[in-house]
Amino acid sequence: MRELLLEVLGWLGYLERPTVLLQLGVAIGLMVLRLFAARRNWLPRLRTQRYTPLALVVLAASCLLLALLGLPYGLSGQLGVLWLGWYGLNQLQPLLQRCLGAKTAQQLDSRLLRPGYLLLAALLLITTVDSISDLAVAPLGSVLGVPIDAGRLFNAALITYLVLVGSGPPAAGVAWLMQRALATSDGSRKALELMLRYAVVGLGLVAVGVHLGLNTTALIAVAGGLSVGLGFGIKEVFSNFISGLWLLFEGSVRPGEVLMVDGDPCEVRKLGLRATLLWRDRDNAELLIPNQTFFTEAATTYTASDRMRRSQVSIGAAYHHNPAEVITLLEATALEVARVLPQPAPKALLLNYGDSAINYCLRFWIANPMDNVGICSEVNQAIWRAFRDSSIEIPFPQHVEYSMQWPPERHHTNEFT
Amino acid sequence: MPHPRAPSQATRRVASRCVPVLASLLLLGCRASDGLPNVMYLGMEVNPDEKIDANLRTDTRQRLGQLEDGYRQLHPNTRFQVSLYPEKQLAWVIQHRNRAGLGPDLLLLNGDTAVRLLKAGVIAPYPQTGVDLNQFGPQVLNRLRTPSGDLAGLPFLVQTQLACFNRRRLPAAPATLEQLLDTSAKGYPVGLTMEAYNLFWTVGSLGAVDAIDTAAAGRQPSGAQQQAIERWLTWLQNANSQQRVTFYASQSSAEAEFQAGRLDWFPCRSASIPRLRKALGDGLGVAPLPRGEGGDPSPINKLRVLALGTNTSHSSRERALAFSRFSVNPLSQRSLTLDSQVVLPANRFVGVPVSSSAVLSAMVTSAQQGHQTNTLAELMHSNDPRMAEIQTLLTTLVFGEMQPTTAGQSLVAILRNRP
Numbered sequence: 105m106r107e108l109l110l111e112v113l114g115w116l117g118y119l120e121r122p123t124v125l126l127q128l129g130v131a132i133g134l135m136v137l138r139l140f141a142a143r144r145n146w147l148p149r150l151r152t153q154r155y156t157p158l159a160l161v162v163l164a165a166s167c168l169l170l171a172l173l174g175l176p177y178g179l180s181g182q183l184g185v186l187w188l189g190w191y192g193l194n195q196l197q198p199l200l201q202r203c204l205g206a207k208t209a210q211q212l213d214s215r216l217l218r219p220g221y222l223l224l225a226a227l228l229l230i231t232t233v234d235s236i237s238d239l240a241v242a243p244l245g246s247v248l249g250v251p252i253d254a255g256r257l258f259n260a261a262l263i264t265y266l267v268l269v270g271s272g273p274p275a276a277g278v279a280w281l282m283q284r285a286l287a288t289s290d291g292s293r294k295a296l297e298l299m300l301r302y303a304v305v306g307l308g309l310v311a312v313g314v315h316l317g318l319n320t321t322a323l324i325a326v327a328g329g330l331s332v333g334l335g336f337g338i339k340e341v342f343s344n345f346i347s348g349l350w351l352l353f354e355g356s357v358r359p360g361e362v363l364m365v366d367g368d369p370c371e372v373r374k375l376g377l378r379a380t381l382l383w384r385d386r387d388n389a390e391l392l393i394p395n396q397t398f399f400t401e402a403a404t405t406y407t408a409s410d411r412m413r414r415s416q417v418s419i420g421a422a423y424h425h426n427p428a429e430v431i432t433l434l435e436a437t438a439l440e441v442a443r444v445l446p447q448p449a450p451k452a453l454l455l456n457y458g459d460s461a462i463n464y465c466l467r468f469w470i471a472n473p474m475d476n477v478g479i480c481s482e483v484n485q486a487i488w489r490a491f492r493d494s495s496i497e498i499p500f501p502q503h504v505e506y507s508m509q510w511p512p513e514r515h516h517t518n519e520f521t
Numbered sequence: 522m523p524h525p526r527a528p529s530q531a532t533r534r535v536a537s538r539c540v541p542v543l544a545s546l547l548l549l550g551c552r553a554s555d556g557l558p559n560v561m562y563l564g565m566e567v568n569p570d571e572k573i574d575a576n577l578r579t580d581t582r583q584r585l586g587q588l589e590d591g592y593r594q595l596h597p598n599t600r601f602q603v604s605l606y607p608e609k610q611l612a613w614v615i616q617h618r619n620r621a622g623l624g625p626d627l628l629l630l631n632g633d634t635a636v637r638l639l640k641a642g643v644i645a646p647y648p649q650t651g652v653d654l655n656q657f658g659p660q661v662l663n664r665l666r667t668p669s670g671d672l673a674g675l676p677f678l679v680q681t682q683l684a685c686f687n688r689r690r691l692p693a694a695p696a697t698l699e700q701l702l703d704t705s706a707k708g709y710p711v712g713l714t715m716e717a718y719n720l721f722w723t724v725g726s727l728g729a730v731d732a733i734d735t736a737a738a739g740r741q742p743s744g745a746q747q748q749a750i751e752r753w754l755t756w757l758q759n760a761n762s763q764q765r766v767t768f769y770a771s772q773s774s775a776e777a778e779f780q781a782g783r784l785d786w787f788p789c790r791s792a793s794i795p796r797l798r799k800a801l802g803d804g805l806g807v808a809p810l811p812r813g814e815g816g817d818p819s820p821i822n823k824l825r826v827l828a829l830g831t832n833t834s835h836s837s838r839e840r841a842l843a844f845s846r847f848s849v850n851p852l853s854q855r856s857l858t859l860d861s862q863v864v865l866p867a868n869r870f871v872g873v874p875v876s877s878s879a880v881l882s883a884m885v886t887s888a889q890q891g892h893q894t895n896t897l898a899e900l901m902h903s904n905d906p907r908m909a910e911i912q913t914l915l916t917t918l919v920f921g922e923m924q925p926t927t928a929g930q931s932l933v934a935i936l937r938n939r940p
Contacts, residue, residue, distance in 0.1 A: 114602040117560025123622035176622030235604035241575045
């Protein structure tokens with residue numbers, strides 16, 4: 105490590121050369137100048153977005169001048185090209201947003217394009233001051249008895265990053281193809297995508313270990329030690345991870361499923377390594393629930409075998425209406441509501457004789473469990489209209505009040521007229 | 522006018538963390554040699570038969586380290602920053618670095634590469650005043666001069682081609698080509714490389730050096746010379762028909778086979794001896810290449826030279842010159858030779874104690890035999906486009922796709938077609 109650090113610090117020796125200072129002065133000076141000029145609006149006639157192209161033109165002219173004078177210009181030129189590339193990335197962002205959507209474009213930009221560009225820029229600059237292939241074999245130390253050099257470590261870090269960040273789109277693509285081929289549900293596709301991603305990440309990490317030449321026996325020993333640590337320290341994290349994997353394989357909690365959480369139907373949005381993200385329609389809240397919860401506690405789902413839900417509304421009708429007529433009317437009313445499924449057919453039942461009304465319930469099936477509350481409202485409204493049209497009374501609860509006399513011998517019951 | 526924005530809290534926090542780290546790094550750098558060091562950037566050409574890996578990096582720095590330590594006694598506070606470049610990339614990379622004003626101060630190159638780079642303006646001519654050029658042979662210096670008389674670099678050391686063998690299996694190295702084929706017939710695997718540059722030693726053993734020189738100079742060889750070329754090509758074809766003789770596509774693959782114990786004899790480069798010794802230990806035997814009925818072998822030995830970069834500062838140029846002069850003084854050359862045992866001094870007044878080491882003795886023999894190829898080395902450098910054509914021709918011949926007579930005529934035609 106010390107050797108590499110000394111080598112990197114040795115690059116400072118180039119500052120002894122006047123031509124290097126001149127080039128750095130031109131390039132960095134223009135960058136700083138552009139920053140100040142844009143902030144203080146030194147050129148009011150020019151829009152702020154035009155400052156960078158203008159500075160780049162000035163930098164190109166400076167390089168040309170240096171070349172004409174027979175002086176080195178490569179460093180300032182290279183910095184200029186890198187600056188131009190960065191400016192191009194900024195210009196690319198709106199186009200990406202239009203093509204891919206804001207969220208995907210932002211993720212692509214911040215996770216892949218910009219880090220990739222910065223890495224490329226760093227490698228280009230290093231090539232200008234030193235030999236990359238020589239630096240790559242600079243020793244850094246050893247891990248588990250295996251000597252690690254800068255190149256191996258860099259490759260390992262790069263592969264790990266790419267596997268973590270870049271495994272998403274290919275996994276999604278393969279899952280989509282599998283869905284097309286096997287005609288599976290969206291939930292299965294998302295589960296397959298996650299499983300593929302975990303598999304790629306797992307294989308990638310193993311490949312990194314192999315690339316580094318780590319001793320498998322030593323790795324097993326470390327894993328043994330870690331298992332003790334896992335048992336005491338981060339068992340919750342590990343338990344959530346394993347629960348997540350199990351749930352994926354089992355297929356009970358997949359993205360797109362609808363689960364009842366605290367009496368509210370919630371849709372599973374994402375099954376993460378530690379927690380599951382659910383969306384609650386009632387208040388548009390997103391709930392992060394540890395995977396372990398679904399693994400150890402009972403959960404109600406409406407989407408395990410199909411997505412249909414049987415819903416029900418309750419209603420009371422006055423005693424003087426024929427229950428058979430009421431039941432027929434209720435069933436017919438339910439069928440009139442667009443989002444109530446005709447099959448299985450709605451079913452109305454007389455539940456009991458209440459204090460002031462005969463209580464009925466109307467049971468019907470809906471296609472999307474998340475729409476339950478809205479459809480119930482529509483059905484209730486339809487019943488109200490149907491009862492009004494058929495002159496069926498929904499009675500109010502009735503209470504009879506009378507005053508007590510004291511002593512009780514003086515008390516008389518109410519008299520009906 | 523809007524007020525300039527004050528740096529955000531996050532920026533200040535990042536700055537407050539970075540400044541101590543940077544300061545520590547700088548202090549670490551300064552601690553290396555008690556104060557700000559004078560850095561000398563040294564670029565080094567790595568031959569195609571060598572691979573840039575941790576071993577080469579360590580070996581190179583170790584070998585140069587001894588020289589650097591000596592130089593630091595005279596010029597303390599000098600730090601050497603060495604960069605290794607493969608031969609194929611060297612010209613482009615140095616040109617790229619020069620354009621940025623970040624070229625190395627000093628380069629350690631093969632002699633022919635130095636001449637080529639000087640002609641291309643990638644390196645600066647070595648000043649012929651202030652250094653005693655009488656220390657080097659006139660023929661050696663001539664190889665390093667451009668047509669305009671500029672000197673491409675200062676001869677530094679010589680890397681030779683030798684015969685390496687596995688002592689544990691083969692008691693003694695074959696001294697003649699006949700013995701070499703006999704050895705293979707007795708069941709000892711022998712390896713040769715298809716690279717023309719590394720195969721050229723057989724030309725001398727079969728007496729075809731003059732013929733090749735004549736053709737490379739653009740002249741038609743005489744009948745006897747043509748026959749010598751055909752004799753050489755016939756031997757190569759016959760050698761490949763031997764069961765235990767294998768031709769490898771590259772020197773590095775032959776070396777890997779030798780290290781793995783699947784070869785008992787192969788022509789090696791002196792620079793690879795440390796690697797081979799690590800693999801074989803005391804089992805490594807080193808000897809001169811076998812002679813033949815045509816005379817001594819004609820190995821192409823590599824003359825390494827110290828060349829100057831083009832865009833160094835005045836003080837860096839002075840340091841580079843001082844270091845190069847220091848490197849060729851007899852004391853440095855002698856200790857470099859004796860300590861490393863893999864190179865010979867370029868300074869002709871430095872005596873090599875051949876009786877003390879079989880390796881040094883073999884290297885001296887090889888260096889003497891290599892004088893035969895001086896003319897060819899002047900006429901054709903390793904990057905000459907004719908080399909690739911010769912390579913293809915030899916491959917076709919060795920695998921029996923072409924008769925030696927036809928191949929001989931084609932070879933002469935290729936050699937005479939000077940770029």
